[in-house]
Amino acid sequence: MEYFLALTTSGIAVGVLYGMLGMAYAVIYKSTGVVNFAQGEVMMLTAYTAYAIASLWDVGFWTLLISVTIIAIFVGLFIEFVFIRPMLGQEVFSIVMVTIGLAVAIRAIVVMIWDADPIPFPSGLPGDTVSVLGVGMYKSQVYSIIVFLALVFIMWVFLRFSRIGIAMRATANLQTTALLMGINVKRVFAIAWGLSAMISAVAGIFIASVQDLMPDMWFNGLKAFPAVIVGGLDSVFGAALGGIIIGLVENYAEGYIGFNLKEIAGFIVILIVLMIRPYGLFGKEEIERV
């Protein structure tokens, strides 16, 4: 039982990170119909930025988290304005390829600035561990779960009640109608990118404080794909839940089956889920009319 609990808690601890990245994917997909393949790279870039800030000024964890998320919003807006907006009206495939190009470029830039050697991340958190249900966890992992829950709640309130959130949902529903109703679709797109970068920055800081900074930490972005696919690309909460599902599946697969299944368990899960529900568990089926 203790073993099971330990697998569960560490599964959830990883799962919330996938969940955050998954939400970041979903926010963009929901309002623009594009999967941002550079999500993991944006996460990496913000994590390295956080490192730069923390090594310049001695700031506490929360100050670091807040300042980096604010920077991240601007990074997101910048990317949208410079790279994505000019592509408006092009095929989705082209825009996705732009994000792939961006991903490759960001990876290169990070290594050129910070070098390829692994760097310990000065998270500003005490390195000591706490015991949760008799299982040891890092403080940062406990925080990440709390922040994740807060994030899910904030997103729910935002999408449900705020004007912008309602505009985003309207845009997601049908772009042309939203446009006709007087919604500034361009602004909705920009906000979606900013919001998504912000969420991935939060994920980035927590990932870095557990795994340290490495130039291949963008791979976490790919590993979060199963989360967002399981949940459905256009469901923000589905992605959050999907993250936890994938985190748990990975850990149980490794803990009880082994064979190094952990690293591909997520991808096997999405193959199965997609065979049954081609739009993910919580995704909305698109009905095409000719």
Add this chain to the structure above:
Amino acid sequence: MKRMQSAKKALAIAAVCCGGLLFAQPALSEPGVTDDTILMGSLMAVSGPPSLMGKAATSALKVWQEDVNANGGINGRMLKLITADDGYVPARTRQMAKKLIENDKVFALVGTSGSSHLLAAMSVIDKHKVPAINTMAVNSAHFNPPRDSVFVAGATYCQEIEIAMTYAAKNLGKQDAKFVLIYQDDEFGKDMKCGYDNGIKNNGLADVGQFKFKRGQKDFSAEILKAKATGANVLISGGIVAEHAIFLKEARKIGWDMTLIGMHGAHLSAVQALSGEADNGYYTADYVPPLSATDIPGVKKFMELSEKYLTEKELKGLNRYALSSYAAALMMEHAMRECGKELTRACVIQNLENMNGFDVGGVMSPITYGKGNRFSVSGIMVIQSNGLGKDFKRISDPIVLTE
């Protein structure tokens, strides 16, 4: 004196053996050799994550080149070194080997990148019979079957781990401990498993579990939980670099009190830095001593030369790979010097083959090759991390595995 003679004799033999080749082309048209320069090549990953290793090795070769040239070169010929970056991708290693050998026409190779990377380049090196020395990543496929011109020195990971485990059992009081292995799902990991299996079998130790992980994996919570659940108290870490630190940190997180033993990849200050407070004085096994072991003449000389020739940044980047690379350079230098003015590849190969107890200043065990023997096995030291002092401490003399 005796060695000189045997070298001369060998030269004569070489000249007879390779007579056809020598007569076909005049000796002076040997690739990469002119009246006053020798062009040397090195295949190394100096970009991307594995550059930790390639950069240090490249710095060491730079030190060697500057030092040799400052002392009049090799029989009057100055060294010119070209490093080709393969980015640690085997297909590129092969392409870069072609570039160095067929385009730039280097005389010999003093660096051969990683293990599968040398394998990928092997057919190119073998075809042109280019003398090549590998002291960076030892894999039995490099010298078994032996290739004419490829010389390997050092120790396999299998040997390192077995010796470290034997030492732990005999000298660290771990005879009755429970051992567990976590290893990577590739050929490197297989070599680690080989050492682990031998260590268990030959010392009668208790093996309580073996777990595989995927290369590039970042989250090890499940693996460490499984390892702890076996009740083990010695973890043989089959990681390369960052994994050792992650294991230590995860273990500390879940309150697992264990001793970690890793291969020479753990003998890097980067591992200590990443482990931080989790560094509980782990052990590693290596065939080169720590850079701080200046009681060894070769290490002392190398560090002095490095201070002289390297920039601040390069000095900081030095690590164990610099020493192993420096040893390869010393071997190559010796083999080339012995050839005198008539420098040919065949002669260098012959001189390398004739090496018998060649001393590389104690940086590695004395080097010995022979006919059909292209692997010189090195003694392995057990080294303990002193994370607080940011230092490594030798705790054993070089141990050679006796079959």
Add this chain to the structure above:
Amino acid sequence: MRSGHFIESYDKLVNLTDNPVKMAWSWILVLVLALAPLVLDSFWTSICATVLITAIGIIGLNLLVGTTGQISLGHSGFLAVGAYATAILTMDYQVPGIIAILLSGFIAAFFGLIVGIPSLRLKGLYLAITTMAFAIIINHVILNAEDITRGSEGFIIDPLQVFGFSFESDASIYYLSLIILVLTVLGALNLMRSHIGRAWVGIRDHDIAAKVMGINLTTYKLLAFMVSAFFAGIAGSILAFQLQYINVDNFSLLLGIEALSMIIVGGLGSISGSIVGVIFIIFLNELVRITTGIFADDGGTMSLYIHEMKGLLYGVVIVLFLRFEPDGIMGKWRDIKNYWSNWPFHH
């Protein structure tokens, strides 16, 4: 005065080309390529051979992505299947090399069929991610099925032997790839002008409309995946003979993305575009290597970032092409041609 290009009969429409000048230039190009190894040194010959091999696979990818509109991020998987099939067939089962090349293509096509099945239900990005999952799983299987694939140790492959002739030199591999590339181009062009090619274009433009017009989506989508994987498998097979050593590191996910960038740069849905894209990207690589002076003897800091420079340039090239020249180099070429041939009535 010629004021446009008109096709007046159905025969003309299904012809490979109705333009004798184009035909002549194509054959001259092949002739020039055939003579190239005589003037190039061994290193550049091997680079050119790489271009030819890559082009074979890229033409296959373009048939799938450009012509049929099914995005695949997992083509590195098919390349790996082809390469490993060749390695296993020739080294462990002593199958003659030339037969192994063909068989590798068919084995890859079989995998294409399997990967193609989700395409019947999935669309767009869901499909793209599924193909990526395939490439990841293939890599995992190669690493773990050690008894068959030698795991991460990699496979050493003997040079290709045909009737006692050994394809060892770079020039011989170059000629082999050239012959197969010419066959690939002819095959692909013929497919494109047949009812199959037209059905594919129909599916790309609007699959439901295509279905209504009587195109069997199941058959043609799966066929596209199989044909595309077949070419990738052939390319993988020759790659194995060229490298004579393969392991999983040669088939990273990045390769699939590089491949997509090639067809974007060259031009989606165009055979000549595929080839131009390959040439552009591979020589761009070489250009970066030479200009950043990787072989600088002082080991300057620039050379340390060579692969980063390449990565950055890749990214920038993809973004710039999509932004300013979404039809790729071939699209630009068409514009320029139209401009001059219709002058002064271009629009």
